[in-house]
Amino acid sequence: MAEIHDKKTFDKEANTHGFQVSLAHDEPVRLDCGVDLRDINVAYQTYGRLNAEKSNAVLICHALTGDHFVTDTHPVTGKPGWWSKLVGPGKTIDTNRFYVICSNILGGCMGTTGPKDINLETGRPWGLDFPGVTIADMVSVQARLIDHLGIDQLFATLGGSMGGMQVLEWAAKFSERVFAAVPIATAARHSSQNIAFHEVGRQAIVADPDWCGGNYISQDKRPHRGLAVARMAAHITYLSQPALHRKFGRKLQERDAISYGFDADFQVESYLRHQGITFVDRFDANSYLYTTRAMDYFDLSSDYNGVLANAFKGTKTRFCVFSFTSDWLFPTEGNREIVHALNAVAANVSFVEIESDKGHDAFLLDEPEFFRVLSGFIDGAAELRGLPRR
Amino acid sequence: MSNIEGKAIRVDLQIIANMIAPDTRLLDVGCGSGILLDYLVRYKNVDGRGIELSTQGVNACVSNGLSVIQGDANIDLVDYPDYAFDYVVLSQTLQAMDNPRVVLEQLLRIGRRAIISFPNFAHWRVRYQVAINGCMPVSATLPYQWYETPNIHFCTIKDFAVLCKEMGIMVERSVSLDSNGSAVRQVNFAPFLSNLFGEQAVFLLKG
The missing domain is CATH 3.40.50.1820 (Alpha/Beta hydrolase fold, catalytic domain)
Structure with a gap:
């Protein structure tokens, strides 16, 4: 060759x-x-x-x-x-x-x-x-x-x-x-249904003020929060009810009792937050918009x-x-x-x-x-x- | 039966295999773990495909390199185009179909020829169990109790021949096998004996 x-x-x-x-x-x-x-x-x-x-x-x-x-x-x-x-x-x-x-x-x-x-x-x-x-x-x-x-x-x-x-x-x-x-x-x-899930993810990204109408790179910002939420929502769709139950059940995250607040009380919440936070380090928000769209258009x-x-x-x-x-x-x-x-x-x-x-x-x-x-x-x-x- | 072409397979499968010309296209409906299909692909060079309901059977077939889909003959046969295959084989499965007549029509639409094998409900031992014991027959070839059997449309060799005639299907060959496949009869030469002593039958049909 x-x-x-x-x-x-x-x-x-x-x-x-x-x-x-x-x-x-x-x-x-x-x-x-x-x-x-x-x-x-x-x-x-x-x-x-x-x-x-x-x-x-x-x-x-x-x-x-x-x-x-x-x-x-x-x-x-x-x-x-x-x-x-x-x-x-x-x-x-x-x-x-x-x-x-x-x-x-x-x-x-x-x-x-x-x-x-x-x-x-x-x-x-x-x-x-x-x-x-x-x-x-x-x-x-x-x-x-x-x-x-x-x-x-x-x-x-x-x-x-x-x-x-x-x-x-x-x-x-x-x-x-x-x-x-x-x-x-x-x-x-x-x-x-899958287009609908993608739309949730995209809306999370564009709702982040750091998305800056798509020009975040020029403005030296990153819509990390929006992209993380998009990833969290998508991640749920990749799993199943039995898999989530087996892994987390209703187990609490590093605490003995519920907090009556909105911190990550449950392990599953903590897990999803982690999935979201680590994702933004390796993925570009606009790429996420374009690629999910490509899937939506596929027929x-x-x-x-x-x-x-x-x-x-x-x-x-x-x-x-x-x-x-x-x-x-x-x-x-x-x-x-x-x-x-x-x-x-x-x-x-x-x-x-x-x-x-x-x-x-x-x-x-x-x-x-x-x-x-x-x-x-x-x-x-x-x-x-x-x-x-x- | 001696087997000069390759490894030994069950007698009824060997009879089916012998009806199939080499280098042809074939669909095995209800192919199980793919014993017949594997034999035909290896020793007759057929372009063979299969449909099988059980996941276990499908996985065994595909992991052995055979082209088999997980599917239901009651539903999935309608997808195939007319005359897509030279042969469509339905081995020991007709009696489990929701509507055997419709399935038969489908088989002869998809294939130029169809090969059907089925247990004969007029075999003397079946007759004996019903007539003398007064019970639904249970045997090595029909091992299920009436309340759990997947076999919902039993027929006799005579019944099947009558249906073929009604549907205008040409029977090119038909053989019956006695218990353990020891004796093989041509059904058209000895219809009465076949229907009495044949435990199962194999029909080669042309639409």
Whole structure:
């Protein structure tokens, strides 16, 4: 393969090996909103080695507040990568076998061009001048990165939640470039209930006076309180009633009796506050607005005359769809809709509902049955792709 | 039955497998843990898919590299386009369907051919249990008590042949298997004996 010499990022601040590349200089990416975006920085991370045939590449698509640090230490939080249980040497997505790629999404805030970056035309941060982005736009930019890395066809693309939306978009728009697709805990369109939750989060951000109409960076402020509340509300939707009950019940936080005040009496309150406070250190509020909007706008069937099955007509991709029983944010029904559409075009699809009481977050957690079944699917697909056995 | 093509599978499954041409497209409805599907994919190079109701069965299939969805044949068959498969197999499941006739129509809409296997309710031992003991039959192949059985639409080999005729379905092959699969009869050559001594039957149908 041609050696890629993209700029390494973060290696001074932390011991990580992220890369950054500027793409779309000559040929801009035409966004769904009609804007042509040029000189897009893409931050990405790779694990493992691309084989000589370039047939072992696995693209991982991250979720709403994820990033490209899939399985190495996060440069800001110092925590293990968000999918380090699934991806790594000898793991289900074995980096001794596969060349794993993950890039920060368009509109993100971890190195890929987004609203907190400088608009080269004005010399000021984009803020709300940043064009609206969609899941399809994110995928268009990822496709440019895959071109840049010299890869024609991905062996597999995987992702959960918003990552799963990207996987579906990949399979629909670039089906010949995806040998196997694994959408997890996702939907082919964002539900009204989920749009509603996102709206609560966005309103929390814009109600924070430090948001400054979106220009907080120029005014050296950060809408930390609003973003923290948005995160707290969203975090509840990632869990489940049994998971919350098991973890916290009605236990009090470092006190023997209720205070009759509005301090965090309950452990669950303290936990949520902690989730909110730590989130603002690593995430940009405007990025949160743009990215939640991208999810809200997602309805794959809308590009195909309202018939989801048409998105997959003639596909040769092998699909494996996963849902989790206690996931009420992306419930099994929504995942099953994807399966029905794939069946309607007689696509090669597997569908598994994993028993778990951990809610939407289950796809990020240690779920042995999920790992075992996914591993079988990956091995079967690898055999068909002619990749060596484990 | 000797098996020159690969590993040994249950006799009734082997009979189904023998009806299937290699390199074809196939859907196994109610595929269980995927024994037949795995055999057909490995030894007949079929492009095979499955539907299975039980999570356990689905997980076993997919973790073995088979393409299987968790679903309900009573609901999910309507999604598939016409003639999406060369064969649709329904093995030992017809009697558990809400509406076997509708399912049969669906199978022959989705597949160019359908292969159905089912327990024969006119087998002599079943007749004996009802006629002499006066009880609903319980046996190794029909192990459920009446109040807990998922099998809500039992039929006999004769009943099934009559339904096929009524629906204008062409029966290309039909065989009955005695207990433990020891003897195999062509149903059309010996309908009475098949219906009396056949514990189960396998029909190859064309719409």
